[in-house]
Amino acid sequence: MPRQISGQPAWQASLLAIACGLVSCAVVVGIWEMAGRDSANPVTQVLPPPSQFLPVLFESDFKVGLGSQSASIYQSVMVTLIRVSLGMAIAFVGSIACGLLISLSKWSELFILPLLGLMAPIAPIAWVPLALVVFGVSNLTAIFIVFMGVFFTLTIATVAEIKRIPAPLLMTAENLGGGSFNRWRWVIIPAVLPGVFTLLRLNFIAAWMAVLAAEMTGLRDGLGTVVMTGRNLFNSDLILLGICIIGITGFAVDRLLLLIQRKFFWWQV
Amino acid sequence: MATGDHSQTSGATPPIIACQALTKDFSRGRQTAPILADVNLAVDPGGFVTILGQSGGGKSTLLKLLGGFIPPTSGQVLFHGLPLPGITPKIGMVFQENTLYPWLTVEQNIGFGFKVRGKQPAQYRQQVKHFLEHVGLFSARQLYPHQLSGGMKQRVSIARSIAVQPDVLLLDEPFSALDIQLRRRLQGFLSAIWQDMATTMVLVTHNVEEAILLGQRLIVVGDRPGRIIETVDLSDPRFRDRYDARFLALQRHLEGVIEADAYMQDSRLPSHSAEMRSTIPNPAFNPSPKT
Structure with a gap:
């Protein structure tokens, strides 16, 4: 359900937001280009402007890397995206299931919640060495790290959301003749979905950073590897290209998640 | 004015829902506050009972007890003559919120x-x-x-x-958040549903006019602790007309009863309540020749 901002239609408001965003991007790029016009400037060597690093993409036929290790940019983006989405999807479903199970009894809450509270603040990057030992250099490592980055927070959130459900909503379902399984299925799960999904979206940045860090430190493909290849080759153009793609892809995913939230999880309990 | 036993029903049929010596205490910390004290009530099948009282005076608690949403401290609720085990789809509830x-x-x-x-x-x-x-x-x-x-x-x-x-529909101040025009329209709507469906209804309200207009029988619940202080039979069709003299007289009487009860609670002189109430005329039971 797209919400209307008072006075103007929703599409006008979003058009304005897009236009303003584009203008500020253009201003930043313009200043950057102006500052980077002098190629002798040492700053330009480290921070080449877009007109300098974007052509790299076309010159190298959209490929990054050396010889047999090279991969197309498209492939790098997809690999990273698949890792993040799979990790987040598993964490989302898993944390709702775990949150529901924990909420079944007061005792499981008392015993399990402190453990989750201890696990949640661990930076996902900290799991990288462990994951490499267990899963090796594979997609599983990246998915595991994303999962660890969001699962505990989301589980705690699910338990909190279940507690927040107004009692009359549950009493009404019971009053209408719903058994406990159907009450879980038709009231509690839909009631917690939007809150947990919002938190998933907010935690996407953490998951995104985690998978990039994993790609930079251990894995051989993905967007993080593009930046690392640039570092290894002393190629600032490649580093900035990687950074730019990371930024744009991350932003696109965030918008996509927002779209999903508005389309499928728009209600407030 | 009879204030003791309100459990008698008007007809020969057994009550669909009844409560006997119903008491509810709420405890907060070490303190226990009585919310309802010794409430006896019986509702005929197909009847419409309105429960009138001040906000926060235990009316909603009484309704929740009748629906099995909360257990009584003592006494029991009987549904079709059997003790009510808890929430049942046979007793529907429309919440205020x-x-x-x-x-x-x-x-x-x-x-x-x-x-x-x-x-x-x-x-x-x-x-x-x-x-x-x-x-x-x-x-x-x-x-x-x-x-x-x-x-x-x-x-x-x-x-x-x-x-x-459901056999019984309980309504907890369903129209209290609405403006007066809408409230009146929905009162008509509810009345029509009651006539069409023949569902027994129990409606809680703090609005005197609504309580008279909708009910076949009206029960006034006093405050702290909640107890029945008056029962009025409203089967006379003149109570369906809010401009009828009898309607207006009853409205004034009931407002006085509630106000007197609140006054008694504030001045903490519960022993005087019966005496004070008896000074307020009740046109429903003592109709003067003029009305």
Whole structure:
């Protein structure tokens, strides 16, 4: 359900937001280009402007890397995206299931919640060495790290959301003749979905950073590897290209998640 | 004015729902506050009982006890002559607050009682359509609760409760958040439903006019602790006309009863209450020749 901002239609408001965003991007790029016009400037060597690093993409036929290790940019983006989405999807479903199970009894809450509270603040990057030992250099490592980055927070959130459900909503379902399984299925799960999904979206940045860090430190493909290849080759153009793609892809995913939230999880309990 | 036993019913049929020596205490920390004290009540099948009292005076607690939503401290609630074990779909409840499911449309909300019992949509589509038309919301069936006005929300809540055909429908101040015009329209709506469906209704309100207009029998619940202080028979059709002299006289009398009770509570002189009440004339029981 797209919400209307008072006075103007929703599409006008979003058009304005897009236009303003584009203008500020253009201003930043313009200043950057102006500052980077002098190629002798040492700053330009480290921070080449877009007109300098974007052509790299076309010159190298959209490929990054050396010889047999090279991969197309498209492939790098997809690999990273698949890792993040799979990790987040598993964490989302898993944390709702775990949150529901924990909420079944007061005792499981008392015993399990402190453990989750201890696990949640661990930076996902900290799991990288462990994951490499267990899963090796594979997609599983990246998915595991994303999962660890969001699962505990989301589980705690699910338990909190279940507690927040107004009692009359549950009493009404019971009053209408719903058994406990159907009450879980038709009231509690839909009631917690939007809150947990919002938190998933907010935690996407953490998951995104985690998978990039994993790609930079251990894995051989993905967007993080593009930046690392640039570092290894002393190629600032490649580093900035990687950074730019990371930024744009991350932003696109965030918008996509927002779209999903508005389309499928728009209600407030 | 009889204030002792209010459990007698008007007809020969056994009461559909009754309570005997019902008491409810709420404890906070070490303190225990009596909310209801020794309430005896019996409701005839197909009757419409209104419970009138001040806000926060234990009326809602009484309703929740009648619905099995909370257990009594002592005494018991009898449903069809048997002790009420807890929440049952045979006793429906319309809450004061909005309890519509925000992720469901009007149509889905009305059908929720069937869905939550595990029925397939094809099995109840016709019934839902019938109730949508009955409450005049067929054209709004695809809307979500946040797109509805307060009055529409309450109509959906009522339709959802009656769709599963309870024997008794309990209503906890369903119209208290609405403005006066809408409130009057919905009172007419509820009255029509009661006549069509022959469902027994128990409505709690702090609005004197509403209590007289809708009820076949009116019960006044006093404050702290809640107890029945007066019962009025409203089967006379003149009580359906809010401008009838008898209606207005009763309204004034009941406002006086409630006010006197509140005064007594404030001055903490409970022993005087019976004496004070007896000074207030009751036109329903002592009709003067003029009215």
